[in-house]
Amino acid sequence: MAIGTRLFRAALLAVAGNRAAKAFASRYGLRLGARQFVAGETLDEALDQVRALNAKGIEATLDHLGEGIRRMGEAEAFKQEYVRLLDGIRAAGVRSNVSLKPTQMGIALDPEACYDNIRRIVAAAARHGNFVRLDMEDSPHTDATIGIARRLQGEGWTNVGTVIQAYLYRSDDDIRRLTDDPMNLRLVKGAYKEPKSRAYPRKADVDANFRRLIEARLRSGVYTAIATHDESVIRDVQAFVQREGIDRAKYEFQMLYGIRGALQERLAAEGFRVRCYVPYGKMWYPYFVRRLAERPANVLFVLRNRTKN
Numbered sequence: 001m002a003i004g005t006r007l008f009r010a011a012l013l014a015v016a017g018n019r020a021a022k023a024f025a026s027r028y029g030l031r032l033g034a035r036q037f038v039a040g041e042t043l044d045e046a047l048d049q050v051r052a053l054n055a056k057g058i059e060a061t062l063d064h065l066g067e068g069i070r071r072m073g074e075a076e077a078f079k080q081e082y083v084r085l086l087d088g089i090r091a092a093g094v095r096s097n098v099s100l101k102p103t104q105m106g107i108a109l110d111p112e113a114c115y116d117n118i119r120r121i122v123a124a125a126a127r128h129g130n131f132v133r134l135d136m137e138d139s140p141h142t143d144a145t146i147g148i149a150r151r152l153q154g155e156g157w158t159n160v161g162t163v164i165q166a167y168l169y170r171s172d173d174d175i176r177r178l179t180d181d182p183m184n185l186r187l188v189k190g191a192y193k194e195p196k197s198r199a200y201p202r203k204a205d206v207d208a209n210f211r212r213l214i215e216a217r218l219r220s221g222v223y224t225a226i227a228t229h230d231e232s233v234i235r236d237v238q239a240f241v242q243r244e245g246i247d248r249a250k251y252e253f254q255m256l257y258g259i260r261g262a263l264q265e266r267l268a269a270e271g272f273r274v275r276c277y278v279p280y281g282k283m284w285y286p287y288f289v290r291r292l293a294e295r296p297a298n299v300l301f302v303l304r305n306r307t308k309n
């Protein structure tokens with residue numbers, strides 16, 4: 001990654017956590033251009049989008065936006081929304097599981113209460129035969145997130161998994177452990193601002209590690225979601241699974257709502273399992289900024305569309 005791009009990304013990711021910027025964005029609503037990446041502010045709007053994806057052969061994982069709560073009391077409403085969401089998925093008859101951010105459930109404030117919140121959501125999902133993915137946030141929460149997923153699994157909940165980020169040096173070890181004692185994982189490159197002491201600073205190294213981790217997991221046969229829009233990685237995975245004779249029931253591709261829609265449709269039409277991550281809700285601002293930071297061209301795209309509106 002060029003130095004300019006790296007600085008741009010770091011600056012945007014710093015803004016993602018800024019409270020004043022968040023308040024400004026909420027006031028202007030999804031008009032700021034976030035609509036491209038966010039399915040709407042309400043559950044009904046999100047379910048409509050999931051229906052449309054399902055009609056194209058694409059499954060979904062619904063995410064109720066929100067992260068980094070300041071008081072443990074805020075987690076209660078978020079927990080209830082996830083239970084409502086799971087009921088909504090069931091009632092609508094759509095094909096979708098859910099993804100949640102542990103900092104929305106209080107992992108940074110009270111890990112035990114966070115565990116309890118997530119356990120209740122996982123139990124609600126199990127009642128509907130559904131699955132809960134714990135998204136992976138920045139590295140101060142990696143151990144605790146894996147810990148909660150492990151603890152739930154140890155208690156017999158088989159409908160929970162988490163995410164491993166290829167940019168972290170530690171991910172090799174995490175993958176080994178979560179494969180020996182198998183857990184359903186989503187593999188990603190990683191979206192947060194991390195120090196050089198914890199994460200590969202060069203994109204080429206992240207990409208190379210991503211490929212290594214994907215191959216190790218696919219070889220192991222433990223269910224793996226490969227979450228990327230990187231077409232060269234997707235092509236290599238397709239060649240790898242063909243060469244190694246890996247069953248399509250052992251993995252899926254995942255992409256984000258609003259990104260590479262045609263590629264999602266093409267893979268689904270070719271018979272691959274594809275899942276689209278569909279975020280909705282009012283707290284879309286940090287999510288939106290991470291999407292802008294991933295691709296500088298998105299900022300221009302959003303600005304251009306703003307001036308047309």
Ligand SMILES: Cc1cc2nc3c(=O)[nH]c(=O)nc-3n(C[C@H](O)[C@H](O)[C@H](O)COP(=O)(O)OP(=O)(O)OC[C@H]3O[C@@H](n4cnc5c(N)ncnc54)[C@H](O)[C@@H]3O)c2cc1C
Pocket residue numbers: 134135136137163165188189190191192227228229230231254255256259260276277290291292294295298
């Ligand atoms: C389903 C899903 C779930 C995720 N969950 C997590 C998580 O829990 N924790 C976490 O840290 N990260 C998560 N991520 C984000 C991930 O870490 C990357 O930041 C993101 O996927 C961009 O990397 P890439 O693999 O697409 O490859 P890149 O090399 O960044 O991009 C490859 C190509 O994809 C396209 N592209 C990528 N990003 C964008 C964008 N924002 N807008 C438009 N085009 C784009 C561009 O054409 C780009 O050239 C998730 C990603 C997906 C797809």
